[in-house]
Amino acid sequence: MRRHTRRVFNLCYRFTGNSTSAEDLSQEVFLRIFRTLPSYQSSQGAFPTWLTSVTRNLLVDHYRRSRRDRMTDSIDDAMPQLEERHSPARMPDKLAQASELSAQLQRGLARLSPELREAVILRDLQGLDYAEIRGVLQVPEGTVKSRINRGRIELARILEEMGVRPA
Amino acid sequence: MDWNCTLTEERLSDFIEGALAPEDAAAFSAHTKTCAACAKLVAQVSGLVSRMQHTAPVKESPLLVGKILEATLGPRKRKPVSPGWFGWIPAIWHPRFAMGIVTVAASVVIVLHASGSPAARTSLNPVNLVRGANRQIHLTYAHGAKFVNGLRVVYEIQSRLSSQPESMSEPISVPATRPSGEPQPGQKQPSAEPHEKSQTVPHSNRRDGRGGAEMAVMLPNRFPSSSSISALRSSL
Numbered sequence: 001m002r003r004h005t006r007r008v009f010n011l012c013y014r015f016t017g018n019s020t021s022a023e024d025l026s027q028e029v030f031l032r033i034f035r036t037l038p039s040y041q042s043s044q045g046a047f048p049t050w051l052t053s054v055t056r057n058l059l060v061d062h063y064r065r066s067r068r069d070r071m072t073d074s075i076d077d078a079m080p081q082l083e084e085r086h087s088p089a090r091m092p093d094k095l096a097q098a099s100e101l102s103a104q105l106q107r108g109l110a111r112l113s114p115e116l117r118e119a120v121i122l123r124d125l126q127g128l129d130y131a132e133i134r135g136v137l138q139v140p141e142g143t144v145k146s147r148i149n150r151g152r153i154e155l156a157r158i159l160e161e162m163g164v165r166p167a
Numbered sequence: 168m169d170w171n172c173t174l175t176e177e178r179l180s181d182f183i184e185g186a187l188a189p190e191d192a193a194a195f196s197a198h199t200k201t202c203a204a205c206a207k208l209v210a211q212v213s214g215l216v217s218r219m220q221h222t223a224p225v226k227e228s229p230l231l232v233g234k235i236l237e238a239t240l241g242p243r244k245r246k247p248v249s250p251g252w253f254g255w256i257p258a259i260w261h262p263r264f265a266m267g268i269v270t271v272a273a274s275v276v277i278v279l280h281a282s283g284s285p286a287a288r289t290s291l292n293p294v295n296l297v298r299g300a301n302r303q304i305h306l307t308y309a310h311g312a313k314f315v316n317g318l319r320v321v322y323e324i325q326s327r328l329s330s331q332p333e334s335m336s337e338p339i340s341v342p343a344t345r346p347s348g349e350p351q352p353g354q355k356q357p358s359a360e361p362h363e364k365s366q367t368v369p370h371s372n373r374r375d376g377r378g379g380a381e382m383a384v385m386l387p388n389r390f391p392s393s394s395s396i397s398a399l400r401s402s403l
């Protein structure tokens with residue numbers, strides 16, 4: 001349970017950049033999982049892949065909703081950055097460094113288009129293979145590969161632009 | 168093969184993941200040795216990929232699992248997976264049922280007290296006993312309920328998954344540890360048994376005419392002078 005929760009939460013957090021939204025979305029994911037569990041067939045793929053698909057679909061819904069909201073309200077954009085700036089200060093050095101890196105990565109991801117962002121997150125942060133990602137995104141494997149590739153290159157350029165030292 | 172910068176970009180992930188055919192990989196490497204821009208891009212992107220793959224997952228709030236359990240199992244009255252198995256566990260931890268047990272214990276103490284047992288005279292004030300027990304019961308109940316719900320989520324997901332092709336009506340056999348043949352013991356009338364006991368136990372002492380024995384009889388139903396008891400009763 002905790003393993004699945006962490007996976008779902010991380011996918012939501014990396015995509016939205018906001019831990020409150022990520023928690024709300026995680027909750028929604030499991031509610032949907034429970035409602036649709038009786039109709040789940042193993043032909044839909046392994047359970048973790050199905051869980052990821054449900055999460056991803058909710059994230060897309062959420063993205064569309066918040067894009068509409070952003071037309072009238074820009075406060076949301078500032079939230080994740082405030083949150084990140086506060087958290088590393090109280091941590092021990094090594095943890096703070098890792099967390100700072102993680103926060104930079106998060107800001108970089110936020111500037112990536114959602115299409116490329118989700119592909120990179122699924123591949124490099126969630127560790128899915130190409131076939132699994134194809135199952136989640138419902139696009140051909142060639143498209144998956146090219147999105148991951150373009151996403152990585154674009155993210156590297158964004159981070160360079162932000163002045164993040166390459167590892 | 169005649170390699171160029173566009174190809175480097177297009178095949179970069181294949182190169183990083185070792186998915187290039189040997190001759191392509193050779194041409195790729197040969198190009199990056201002579202092209203500074205491509206060399207820089209390769210270094211940047213492979214560094215980024217390895218950094219991301221070593222990024223630890225973000226820890227969710229410790230409350231999240233609880234919130235999810237509450238959202239999925241809590242307020243929504245779901246049909247229990249197998250009432251015979253899970254039905255009795257919450258019943259045991261249910262405050263009313265547990266209060267019944269404590270009431271019996273308190274009665275026994277009061278009877279002891281009334282019959283002149285010197286050890287019980289000062290240390291076992293029934294009000295304190297009940298008040299402390301009430302707090303303890305709610306803690307125990309909270310832990311018990313959380314544990315049971317956690318079990319239920321894991322169990323429910325896994326049983327549905329494993330019993331996919333077959334019927335889901337009886338996913339697990341009812342274990343023999345069920346306390347009695349009576350359905351839902353303690354849930355329909357949780358205090359029936361304790362009440363009965365608290366009225367019968369002190370009855371034998373009624374002849375003494377001691378106040379303590381009277382208190383024991385009244386404890387479950389009437390004890391209006393004690394605010395903690397009425398608070399307790401309203402919380403049940």
Ligand SMILES: [Zn+2]
Pocket residue numbers: 171172173175198202203204205206
């Ligand atoms: Zn080049």
